[in-house]
Amino acid sequence: MATRLFAAPSPHIHGGETTRRIMLDVILALMPALAVSAYVMGWRVLFITAVAVAGCVVFEYLISRFLLKRGSTIGDLSAIVTGLLLAFNLPVGIPWWIVLIGALIAIGVGKMTFGGLGCNPFNPALTGRIFLLIAYPVQMTDWTTHAPDALSGSTMLAEVKGSTYDAAGNIVLGNMNLTNVNFMDMFSGYMNGSMGEIAALALILGGLYLLWRRVISWHIPVAVLGTMAIFAVCVALSIGGGELCYQLPLFHILAGGALLGAIFMATDYSTSPMTHKGMLIYGVGIGLITMIIRLWGAYPEGMSFAIFIMNAATPLINKYCRPKRFGTGQTAKK
Amino acid sequence: MNTLVFTVLTLSVLGVLLAVILYFVAQKFKVEEDPRIDEVEKMLPGANCGGCGFAGCRAMSEALVTRDNISSLFCPVAGGEVMKSIAGYLGKAAAEKSPMVATMRCGGTCEKRPKVNHYDGALSCAVVNTFYVGESACAFGCIGYGDCVHACKFGALHINEETGLVEVDPDKCTACGACVKACPKGLFELRKKWPKNRAIYVACRSKNRGSVVMKACKAGCIGCGKCAKVCPFGAITVDNYLAYIDPEKCKLCRKCVNECPTGAIHIVNMERLALEPKAAPAAPKTETVAEPKTAKTE
């Protein structure tokens, strides 16, 4: 073997962390939630997920090869992550062709238009989801098909939405009283909702795995969930307090897409701020907007919109939350 | 019916109102500018290459209009003719400049200048130059990662995969000088453009001694000075073991080409002189850059 002498500027070693490895970690972290979901909702979960993932991968391949005329980028596995997250945001009964349209929007409009991974200003999976929510509102909120038998046909957030407060301060719900909500069910996944958002415990496990692998830092999830919890406590206090003070925050964190959004969607690298301080501001923003939409907006769930709005604010946050320059304790000018 | 009338009315009134507002605003904030600047800018090529030393064609036309003496201003892209017509339009004296072309002065092809290491960093000549001499043993030669190609706004440069060297397309080159600034080794020179794109130049920048040059590259100038001795016009000077042909003095007689022992003197779009009476006339060359074979005359 001939000796080849290499030359390059320093540094000459690398930490070994790769984009592909990071994406693989995210995929692994999503697996428990997928498993729980499939267990609770049935095999169709896997079918829809497979359609979404395959759609995203194929669309990315076609676009990068034939429209952008450059090498395929599917090897970095980011299309699989987008596909999984898109599927997790859909109800299980959705027709498969709508999923494909969602994948096309997610990859085509949300990601490749801007130049691919790292260049997209908005989370691609959310772009797809929001498009579908507006274009196919009926199919996107149909929770009855393939739902767990014992549950009625709407999500808990939707039920709480129509509720009022009685004179004593208790929430009077349509069909349900908050004091009767079984938090253990919510925790383990026995509730209505999109495929990926129901399994709170599994999502938390995935989040812990990502934290352990240092794929994400704690700042965004804690800021989002913390803000939501504090907001909920304030609301609970304003309407009387009591047991609501712990029921309402717990309910809001476990219901809907709060965990999925806070741990997996909001922490998307290219659409979230760079510095820890920026991450905290971004997370608080998401938490606030989510709660405002949930409590006073037209939609029962506000996580997607909140993340989307804060994605738009990310460049601004990056501009004003520079890291502290060594030796000054100050951030850079401008 | 009513709806239609109201719609048309509202829109018309709005339109008129806005037009009036716009008119007054435009009057109020009007910038007085010499109209000739626009005209001159139209006459310039509009490439915004910065070859004139200004930020762009607009800045250049401003300078042309406002300055009294424009003899120091020259747009290398447009050339002498256009400058003359601009000067005529402005009623000023134009700079006299003969057309120029960028010339890359390294002849160290992959074959003549073997690679001794494998570069593995960022693909940029400037990066290579920050820490070492490059993949060959010559510290002066073309690095070959194309900083000049990226800098050229006219697509006049490309890297020849076979030789690993940058080549200039003289028809596309506008002599804006971007490549001269981009090359960290200073290999480019804007040289006189002879008719039919003919050219002659020393394709080497190595200021090393002959023995050192020979070790690194078989096509380099070793500073032997034979070319300078044979030149009837005194166009060739040898400094720091490196010959240089002054294009202003050179008459393209090509005597030096046959003298050069390493073939470092390149001629373009010309035939070599027949060696000595005995030798057969050289075969016509089809390449744009003639690679003279090593002619050992000693």
Added chain:
Amino acid sequence: MRTFPIGGIHPHDNKEWSKDKAIEVLELPDEAKIAMIQHIGAPSTPVVQKGDKVLTGQLIGQAVGFVSANIHSPISGTVTAVDAYPNGQGQRRMMVVIKREGDEWVDTIDRTPEHKRECTLTPQEIVAKIKDAGIVGLGGAQFPTHVKLSIPDGQKAEVVIINGVECEPYLTSDYRTMLERTEMMLTGVEIVMRAVGVKRAVIGVENNKPDAIAHIREVIKRDNYVGIEVMPLKMRYPQGGEKQLIAAVTGRQVAPPPALPISVGAVVCNVSTAVAIYEAVQKNKPLIERVVTVTGKHLKTTHNYLARFGTPVSRLFELAGIPEGDVKLLNGGPMMGRAVVDITAPLIKGCSGLTVLSGKEAARGKELQCIKCGKCVEACPMGLEPYILSKLAKLQKWDMAEEHNTVDCIECGCCSYTCPSYLPLLDYIRIGKQTVMTNIRARAAANNNKK
């Protein structure tokens, strides 16, 4: 345990390959090439000519100006050439070539093995001796030591910090020096304290070298070195960076350039430099040799050599046995070392080790798109945004790069190390830094001219 405040990475230290190899004295080279620029500042002027006889330790290169360093002959023999020869990066530099004949030393040099601790010289005399001996920072920066020890008027040193961190992976020369040349080092530290007039010195050592920490503490106690303490530091790269080390030891941050360490009252000096200072001041011995690690995962043997400058690096690689296939030879460690492409180049003062990376380790990974993960921002010990700086340099937006403080960069390489897309961040930042520094200097010169 203390460490520096922001950024940093944890590369595998890979010290096990050579850390148990005791210092060996390397045979003298038959021919030595001594570069006239082995320091930051002006190149020295050769004061010998072809044909001159020189002795070991004789001055052959005279410092030019204040920021410059003397250069001495590492061997005795005849000067055969004073000419330009390639350095490790193939750049031709002025060098003096000496053919060896025996090993005769200049007679003022005390070559007895006794340890001499007593020092009664004044600070000025000490600095003058260090200047004469041509001592430069041996940690790699090669900054002339006499400049560092000349405290500017109006400023006062409060603490001497001795850099025994050796945060570069693979290298063990400082580690072996701390273990085997402890007394020389500690006396050197005492001399530095005397030279800058302080009563306290801290030797910073990373906690991956517990035996060095224990050994130095033991010697300090046994021989009663007053005012010198050892501070274990949490292992983290680039702790050996001057500003990082000061921050780790004192908790104070040196302001951005052009502020110097003395502005926070610190004088920093490498452990090997301390040994060189001891030899220069107590033994009249100029800087002609140093401890060099030769290491790598696939070498036949690894070594810690006490080698004379001017020894061709090819000899050191030869003794270690370079593996076949793809290799990358480094002057220094893998984080900040420079790739060597010409092995005829001589050993220089700043070379603390030669590292050989081979096989897959030698090549870089394939460059992908930036995914904006922010890992470079998190890793940067200077609080910069490498992904922006790199992009700005690539686009040649020098003014914006300056606004983003690109001159603060210490070129530690943490950004490129962490990048999951294998972007050559530092490659471009370095161009940006160099260009911006040139621009700043040009502006300063223009301002001076106006005045």
